[in-house]
Amino acid sequence: MSALDSMRTERPDVQASSAKPVSAPNATSLRSALQDAAITIPQLLRNRAEHHGDRLALREKEYGIWNRYSWTHYYETARAIALGLMSLGVKPGDRVAIAGEDTPEWFYADLGTQMIGAVAVGIYPTNPWVELQYIVRHSGSRVVVTGDQEQTDKVLDAIANNDGLPALEAMRRGLSGHPGRTTGTGPAPARSRIPPATRRSSCPPSADRRAARSCPGSGPRRRAW
Numbered sequence: 001m002s003a004l005d006s007m008r009t010e011r012p013d014v015q016a017s018s019a020k021p022v023s024a025p026n027a028t029s030l031r032s033a034l035q036d037a038a039i040t041i042p043q044l045l046r047n048r049a050e051h052h053g054d055r056l057a058l059r060e061k062e063y064g065i066w067n068r069y070s071w072t073h074y075y076e077t078a079r080a081i082a083l084g085l086m087s088l089g090v091k092p093g094d095r096v097a098i099a100g101e102d103t104p105e106w107f108y109a110d111l112g113t114q115m116i117g118a119v120a121v122g123i124y125p126t127n128p129w130v131e132l133q134y135i136v137r138h139s140g141s142r143v144v145v146t147g148d149q150e151q152t153d154k155v156l157d158a159i160a161n162n163d164g165l166p167a168l169e170a171m172r173r174g175l176s177g178h179p180g181r182t183t184g185t186g187p188a189p190a191r192s193r194i195p196p197a198t199r200r201s202s203c204p205p206s207a208d209r210r211a212a213r214s215c216p217g218s219g220p221r222r223r224a225w
Contacts, residue, residue: 042078042115049075058104069104074111081112088143088170092117095139099123099132099154100147109145125151133158133165140167148173 030047033039039047048057053072060067090096096113098120100106113120121139123132125147132154136144146152152173159165 040114042111045071045075045078045111058107060104074104074107077108078111078115081108082115084172085112085118085143086116090116090118090143094118094143095121095141097121097123097136097139097141097144099125099127099144099151101125103147106147127154129154129157130162133162136165136168142167143170143172144168146171146173 030039049071054070056068057071057074058069060069085096090113096109096118098106098109098113100109110120110122119139121135121141123135127135132151135141136155136158144155146155152171155165155168155171159168
């Protein structure tokens with residue numbers, strides 16, 4: 001099971017135990033680091049996981065039920081995503097675009113990107129494919145993480161039209177907000193690398209996704225990795 005698959009299928013219980021006490025010197029050092037901007041957001045997340053591991057970090061409602069996530073789960077999942085991005089060759093300073101709804105997984109992808117020194121590029125889920133294409137191309141994003149099939153289709157349309165996305169190397173669907181994402185059943189989210197020859201296309205822009213994909217030269221654009 002991939003790291004992003006585990007974001008939903010592994011939901012540890014959030015304990016009601018008391019937080020790990022923070023000594024006065026450590027608390028003073030943390031305040032000093034914050035004032036001096038000498039600590040990063042991923043480092044803050046790790047600090048929270050160390051001292052408040054089982055305490056509540058995030059909540060999300062599904063069908064009227066609040067799902068709870070601990071600081072330990074938050075940190076470990078973000079770290080797993082960071083390792084996955086490193087396996088794709090993402091390096092410090094590289095851009096990783098994230099297109100999806102407001103979900104805990106968005107935070108995991110964002111913090112995982114920051115953990116390796118890369119830059120998270122947020123894309124509104126309401127942006128049409130033309131605007132997504134501009135943002136991904138202008139930022140030079142090497143990887144796009146999509147939240148659902150709608151966002152994935154936008155990336156595919158962006159690849160197929162207007163000279164495509166030359167810098168894009170991989171796309172990962174992993175922020176799905178559909179019901180059933182907690183069950184661990186059904187097909188795994190799409191994972192794909194984009195061969196260089198298919199990052200551009202001479203196809204004309206089209207509002208019809210089926211027409212855009214069937215135009216000459218579009219062909220299969222994905223392969224599993």
